[in-house]
Amino acid sequence: MASRPSPVVEEILKTVKQRVKWSGYDKQAVEKAVSKFVAAIDVVRLHYLENCVGCAACAPACPYYYVDEHYSPVNKAEYSRGVYRKKLTFAGRILGPLVGAWIPKNEKDLDRVVELVYRCTNCGHCYYACPFGIDSGSLVQGLLKIIATYSGRAPTIIDVFAELEYREAYLEIEGLMMPWNMVLKKAEEAIGKSLPLDKKGAEVLLLPWLTDAMFYPGGVIGAIKAFEAAGLDYTLPSRPWAVRPPIGVVVGRMELAKATLERIVRRAEELGVKRVVLLDGGFPYPWMRWEMPKLLGRRPNFQVVHFVEIALELVKQGRLPIEPDDTPVTWHDPCQLGRRGGVTEEPYELLRRVARNFRPLKHRGVHSICCGGGGGIGCMNPEMIAEMAKLMGLEPDALYDGEKEKKFIEETTKAWSIAVKRKIDEIRESGAKIVVTACPVCIHSISGGAKLYNLPVDVKHIAEYIGERVKLKR
Amino acid sequence: MGLSEALYNFAVYQFFWIALALFAFGVVYRIGRMFALWKRPVKAPRRARGGGYLVKTFIETFLDPIIFSLKKKPHDFTFGLLLLHLFGVLPIIFLMGEHVIVWSYYFPPYWLVAKWGLWIPESMISGTLTVTTPVPPVGEMSYKFVSNIWGPLNIILNGDVLAILALIGVGGKIGMKLLEAAKREKNVRLGDIIDYTLLLGILLAGYLAARFRGDVIIYRELLALHVLFAELLLAWLPFSKYWHFVFGYWYGKIHEWWDTRYQRGA
Incomplete structure (x- = not known):
C-alpha cells in the first residue's frame, strides 16, 4: 500500500493530468x-x-x-x-x-x-x-x-518525471531521494572517508543523476572508488541535479529540457570544474555532450565525458590499478553512447585491458543491436510504473490517464518483449556470463529480456565492474 | 515536315532547353530552400580521431548500407542496387557509345571517356553504335566504331545486356513496390509509380530504337520518344526521388559522415 503523496506530487500530477x-x-x-x-x-x-x-x-x-x-x-x-x-x-x-x-x-x-x-x-x-x-x-x-x-x-509517467526534474521537486520526495542518500552513505563506507561533495575548483565533477543511484548504485560507488584509487582531484554533488536530464526530450518537451540543461551548466560552471564525468550512457550523454551547446547557443566552460572515456585514460596512464578478471564478459553498446555519442572504441579498449576473457558481441559499435528499451519505452511497463508510483506515494493507477493508456502501456511491454530477443540471442551466442554496459535502460531491458528468455547472465554498469576490481589503497 | 520529323526536332532541339530550364529552376528551388533553413549551430568541440580513422570511416559511411542491404535485404540489393544501378542504368547512361556522344556534344571534355576507351558498344557482337545513328561518318564508314579497353568484358558491358538488366531491375522494383502497396506499407508513394514508369519508358524506347532495323521514320519516332522521356525525367528530376542522384545521396552521406564520424567520432 502506497503512503500518502506529498503536496508537490499532487501538484505535479494535477499539471500533468491537465495536458495529458x-x-x-x-x-x-x-x-x-x-x-x-x-x-x-x-x-x-x-x-x-x-x-x-x-x-x-x-x-x-x-x-x-x-x-x-x-x-x-x-x-x-x-x-x-x-x-x-x-x-x-x-x-x-x-x-x-x-x-x-x-x-x-x-x-x-x-x-x-x-x-x-x-x-x-x-x-x-x-x-x-x-x-x-x-x-x-x-x-x-x-x-x-x-x-x-x-x-x-504523452505517457503520464514520463511527463510526471519531466515535470519533477524541471521543478527539482524530486528533492522533496523521500521515496525518490532514499536511493541517493543510501548510495552516498555506502560510497563513504567503501572508501573509508568523507566524500568530496560540492568542492569548488576540483578538476573533475562526477555527475550522477538520480536514476544512476536508483538503477545501479554499485556503478556510482564503483566510479568513486576508481577516482579515489587513481588519486583524481574530483567532486560530486551532495544532491542530484536532475532525475535523468534532459528527460523533457523523451516526451518532446524542449522547453523543460532547455531549462534543466541551463541549470546544470550554470552549477557546473559555478563549481569551476574542468571536466564533467557522466555515468549514464543513455540519452543524457549525447544531450550533454553534443546537443547542449546547440540548444543553449553557447559552449560550456567544461568538457563532458563518459566514465568509460576517463577510465580508459587512467588505465593507459597506469593510474588505475585493476585486478584483471577471468569471467567471460561482454560489452553492450548503449545506442546513445555509441552510435549517437561516438564512444565506439573506448569501451572495447578498456575491457581488453581489464578482462582476460572479453567476448565482444557479433554486432558492435555503430552496428550494435539495440536492446529495444530506449525512447521512453523502457519505463513504459506496468511493473516500473507500479514501482515508481510506490516511491512517490501514489497508487499505480494515478500514473495512467485511464484504461486506454494502461492498455497502450501493456501493448508496449509486449512489443518490447519481442524487440529485445535479438539482443538476448546475441549475448547467449557470445557465452558471456557478465554483460557490462552503461545505460540504465539497457541494464533494465537486458536484465528483463534475459529473465524472459532464460539466459543466466549478470548485467551491470561498467563503473560497477571496474569498481569491483579496483585496488583501493586505504 | 512530317510528324516523325517534327517530333524528333522538338525532342532533340527544342524540348531539351525547356527541360533544362525546369531542371535549373528545380535545383535553385531545392538548394535555395536548404539555404533558407540553414543556421550556423553552436557546436561542441569535435572528438579527436586520427586521419586514418576518418578516411576509413568515410569509406565505411558509403559501404556500410550496401553491405547491410546485401545481408538483410538481398532481393532489394539485387534488383535495386546491382541490376538497376550498378549493372543497369549507370553504365548505360554514362558509358554507352551513343550516350557518350550526346554528353560530349553538350560537354566536350566528356569525349575523354571515348578517348580512354572506357565507352561500351551497343551490342556484344559488334563494336558499332548502330547503322542508323545519325553521327558523322568516320572515314569510309557510315557509323562510328566503339574501340574500348574492356576486352572480353564486352560480353556483359554492352547496351543490349545492360538494358535488359536495367529492365529487370526496374521491373523488380515495380513488383516490390506493388507487394509493399498490397501490404499497405506507407513508403509506397505516387511518385514511385511516375518515376519507375518514366524510367521504364526511357529504357524500352531506347532499347527498341537501338534494336530497330527497319524504316528510318519509325526509328526516328522511337528515338524521339526515348529522348523526350529522358528530357521529361531531367525536368522532373529535382522534384522527384531521382534528386538523390544529383544531390540527396551525396549530401546525405557526407553529412552523415561529418555528423557521426568526424564530429562525434563514432
Missing part, C-alpha cells in the same frame, strides 16, 4: 502541435524529410521491425513526411493524400501517431543503414513525438 489526454481529439491542440512541428524543421531535417526514396533499406535495422513490419523506420518517418508535405509543399497542399500529405484528423489518427512514436527507440541504427544518410529516428522522436505530446498523447 489519451482520449478524444482536440483540434486546437493538434494545430498547435503542428506549428511546433514546423518550427522544429531545420536544414538537416529538411534533408531527412525530402530525400527518402522509400527503399526501406533501413527496415531491418529497427528492433521494432521484428515486432511488426509496419514499424519500420521509413514507415514511421513517413507520418512526419505527411505532415511536412501538408504544411510546407505546394503539391501536398493542393493534392493532399494523393501525394502522401497528411495531418491527424481524428482520435484514431492520434492513436496511430503515439503508437508509432513509442515503437522507436531513437537508437540511430536506421541512420547508418540508410543509403542516403537519413536519420529516421530524428523524424520520429524529434518531430512526430511533438505531434503526439502536444496533442495530449
Whole structure:
C-alpha cells in the first residue's frame, strides 16, 4: 500500500493530468502541435524529410521491425513526411493524400501517431543503414513525438518525471531521494572517508543523476572508488541535479529540457570544474555532450565525458590499478553512447585491458543491436510504473490517464518483449556470463529480456565492474 | 515536315532547353530552400580521431548500407542496387557509345571517356553504335566504331545486356513496390509509380530504337520518344526521388559522415 503523496506530487500530477489526454481529439491542440512541428524543421531535417526514396533499406535495422513490419523506420518517418508535405509543399497542399500529405484528423489518427512514436527507440541504427544518410529516428522522436505530446498523447509517467526534474521537486520526495542518500552513505563506507561533495575548483565533477543511484548504485560507488584509487582531484554533488536530464526530450518537451540543461551548466560552471564525468550512457550523454551547446547557443566552460572515456585514460596512464578478471564478459553498446555519442572504441579498449576473457558481441559499435528499451519505452511497463508510483506515494493507477493508456502501456511491454530477443540471442551466442554496459535502460531491458528468455547472465554498469576490481589503497 | 520529323526536332532541339530550364529552376528551388533553413549551430568541440580513422570511416559511411542491404535485404540489393544501378542504368547512361556522344556534344571534355576507351558498344557482337545513328561518318564508314579497353568484358558491358538488366531491375522494383502497396506499407508513394514508369519508358524506347532495323521514320519516332522521356525525367528530376542522384545521396552521406564520424567520432 502506497503512503500518502506529498503536496508537490499532487501538484505535479494535477499539471500533468491537465495536458495529458489519451482520449478524444482536440483540434486546437493538434494545430498547435503542428506549428511546433514546423518550427522544429531545420536544414538537416529538411534533408531527412525530402530525400527518402522509400527503399526501406533501413527496415531491418529497427528492433521494432521484428515486432511488426509496419514499424519500420521509413514507415514511421513517413507520418512526419505527411505532415511536412501538408504544411510546407505546394503539391501536398493542393493534392493532399494523393501525394502522401497528411495531418491527424481524428482520435484514431492520434492513436496511430503515439503508437508509432513509442515503437522507436531513437537508437540511430536506421541512420547508418540508410543509403542516403537519413536519420529516421530524428523524424520520429524529434518531430512526430511533438505531434503526439502536444496533442495530449504523452505517457503520464514520463511527463510526471519531466515535470519533477524541471521543478527539482524530486528533492522533496523521500521515496525518490532514499536511493541517493543510501548510495552516498555506502560510497563513504567503501572508501573509508568523507566524500568530496560540492568542492569548488576540483578538476573533475562526477555527475550522477538520480536514476544512476536508483538503477545501479554499485556503478556510482564503483566510479568513486576508481577516482579515489587513481588519486583524481574530483567532486560530486551532495544532491542530484536532475532525475535523468534532459528527460523533457523523451516526451518532446524542449522547453523543460532547455531549462534543466541551463541549470546544470550554470552549477557546473559555478563549481569551476574542468571536466564533467557522466555515468549514464543513455540519452543524457549525447544531450550533454553534443546537443547542449546547440540548444543553449553557447559552449560550456567544461568538457563532458563518459566514465568509460576517463577510465580508459587512467588505465593507459597506469593510474588505475585493476585486478584483471577471468569471467567471460561482454560489452553492450548503449545506442546513445555509441552510435549517437561516438564512444565506439573506448569501451572495447578498456575491457581488453581489464578482462582476460572479453567476448565482444557479433554486432558492435555503430552496428550494435539495440536492446529495444530506449525512447521512453523502457519505463513504459506496468511493473516500473507500479514501482515508481510506490516511491512517490501514489497508487499505480494515478500514473495512467485511464484504461486506454494502461492498455497502450501493456501493448508496449509486449512489443518490447519481442524487440529485445535479438539482443538476448546475441549475448547467449557470445557465452558471456557478465554483460557490462552503461545505460540504465539497457541494464533494465537486458536484465528483463534475459529473465524472459532464460539466459543466466549478470548485467551491470561498467563503473560497477571496474569498481569491483579496483585496488583501493586505504 | 512530317510528324516523325517534327517530333524528333522538338525532342532533340527544342524540348531539351525547356527541360533544362525546369531542371535549373528545380535545383535553385531545392538548394535555395536548404539555404533558407540553414543556421550556423553552436557546436561542441569535435572528438579527436586520427586521419586514418576518418578516411576509413568515410569509406565505411558509403559501404556500410550496401553491405547491410546485401545481408538483410538481398532481393532489394539485387534488383535495386546491382541490376538497376550498378549493372543497369549507370553504365548505360554514362558509358554507352551513343550516350557518350550526346554528353560530349553538350560537354566536350566528356569525349575523354571515348578517348580512354572506357565507352561500351551497343551490342556484344559488334563494336558499332548502330547503322542508323545519325553521327558523322568516320572515314569510309557510315557509323562510328566503339574501340574500348574492356576486352572480353564486352560480353556483359554492352547496351543490349545492360538494358535488359536495367529492365529487370526496374521491373523488380515495380513488383516490390506493388507487394509493399498490397501490404499497405506507407513508403509506397505516387511518385514511385511516375518515376519507375518514366524510367521504364526511357529504357524500352531506347532499347527498341537501338534494336530497330527497319524504316528510318519509325526509328526516328522511337528515338524521339526515348529522348523526350529522358528530357521529361531531367525536368522532373529535382522534384522527384531521382534528386538523390544529383544531390540527396551525396549530401546525405557526407553529412552523415561529418555528423557521426568526424564530429562525434563514432
